[in-house]
Amino acid sequence: MTARLPLFRLVHVSLDIVLCLAVYLCVYLLRFEGQIPQAELSAFWVCLPLLSALRLFSNYSQGLYSHLWKYVGLRELFSIFKAVLLGSLFFVVSTYLLGLTGFPRSIFFFEGAFYFLAIGGVRFSRRYSSEMRFFKQNQPSSRALIIGAGDAGMMVAAGMLRTPEQGFIPVGFIDDNPEKWRARIHGLRVFGDRQKIAEIVTDREIDTVIVAMPSARRQVIREIVEICQPLPVRLQIVPATYQILKGEVSIEQLRQIQIEDLLGRDPVKINDENLQSFIKGRKILVTGAGGSIGSELCRQILDYQPAMLYLIGHGENSLYLLQNELKNRQIETVVADIRNRPQIEALFQRLQPEIVFHAAAHKHVPLMQDNIQEAFLNNVLGTHFLLQAAQKAQVNTFVQISTDKAAEPSNVMGLSKYFAELAVHRMEHNHTDLNCSIVRFGNVIGSRGSVIPLFQRQIEKGGPLTITDPEMTRYFMTIPEAVQLVLQASILKAKAQTFILDMGEPVRILDLAQNLIRLSGYQADEIEIQTVGIRSGEKLHETLVWQDEQLLPTPCPQILAAEASAERLQNHLSKLESILTYLQASDEIPDFENWLKTQVFPHFPLLDLKQESPPPRSAL
16 A cells, blocks of 8 residues: 555646646636637746646645545545635735736636536546446445434445445435435435335335434334334444444444344433542452453443452453453452452452442342252352451442342342342441442343343244243343443442332333344244243242332432331341351351241242242242
8 A cells, every 4th residue: 555655646646737737728718718818828827837836735735635535525525625725815815926916817716616626526536436336346235224314324324425335325314303304415315204114115125224313212213123124124223322422433333233222221321420530540349240240340440440440250261251351451350259258358458449349149040049058158148248348448339239139039039139238238237437339220131141142042043932921021221221320329329228220111021032033034923932931939020129118319310219118127137147147157057948948938938949830929
């Protein structure tokens, strides 16, 4: 490329000189009706080299010899206009300084106008010939209809026109704003609103529909997907708003519509300034750093420039992958077991973290149903040890990541996570200086062990998809959105407060399965969906709060504070004391499951492992 660049510039310089001379001569001939008078020849010859030099200087000063003209667009056209205008002004001033008072004034205007058309036309013809050559060599290209005639849509269209080698031919726009109907953007017509999608796809032979509305509500995206589902088109989408804030939308960023686009909540507005002041320059520790939530916490925390980020986890493989992803950043990775009290306390004393995000937990409902002791050892005792270590190391803030299954728990995993919450409340009751908070939310899309990856694997095999009950519903949120709100909740001032993330509307698992089938390119009836029945410990509908919890607003509209009844907390804190005492009694815990079932929860049938499918109900 470097060897060809001087030749590339030389060709354009030579061409611009020829165009300058040709335009200058033509304008003179037009001014004097084809015959330049003898008296005007002197001024003609004096100004000829002067104008050529001025044109070259102004062109160079505006960067006209640095552009690749096969990608010329409006910005380059503006540069051409500025270069021509600058050259014309210099020409006027120069003729005045040379004393050419009788020089025809009309020459100034017509020479500038014709020269602008000449060099602009030559450069745009280069782009046009490149596009035509590509289209002829690479037929057929995909004919694209762009949904959304805003900034993102305009950038997508401009990218397609500028880089035809990407294989798209933009046909036009769809937009719900009536003021834009029948308008033209980059020469492309805005046909109308969403109701015209099917008509335009058929009439204009559209192959690809591109949703270019990064701030659109999920309901709008779902409606567009439903309209396009029976049509023979490929459906793509531009990134979400927070993904394109630092750059323009490009063709390379287009992707297939995913289930996150349909189920996730609407974009969340985060108070970056408060988070920056909360995290910047401080030492942060994240447990469960290798998990879905923990790893995303680490990614987002690093954006706020902590002094140090400590990645704590038990699974070395996931920690290794995360460490490689975040390499050359202010991080330290430690493989540790939160149930190992001496190790955790020594670790906290050495690292001296200021903020702790506790995301480590066993979260798989059916597995924990069969491993009661392990669930309580890890989720309850591990949390207790972390809180004790944090208090001794004088940690400022401790944030416990919880789950909606801890509200009115009906399974072992939810029960253990609820008692992990109680361990945080216990710390508050001991009147320590540790600022504790709990963040409770529902299912996150794409997390390990969630239903969505399971459905995707079943679709890849051709089905069937297995659901437990057609009416079962769950709350869903994307991992990045959940972590954004966890970070936001961490800066809310409260003592041992439980924060509830606004999860939007619950989604039927049956609807989720059908949407995934459609997004995979199948009709809903092409892959079988089987109902296998509710498993032990499962609820038909999850809830985010206890019946006795009072929901209070917070400064962040997407976060509510849940205030539990003092009577329930006092009653259950006594059970927590019994559980912690029993779990710490010895290394070999004698018959913990039986003791838990008979002494602590005698009326909790889900702890009876011999029952195959009891009706779910609250444990407490």
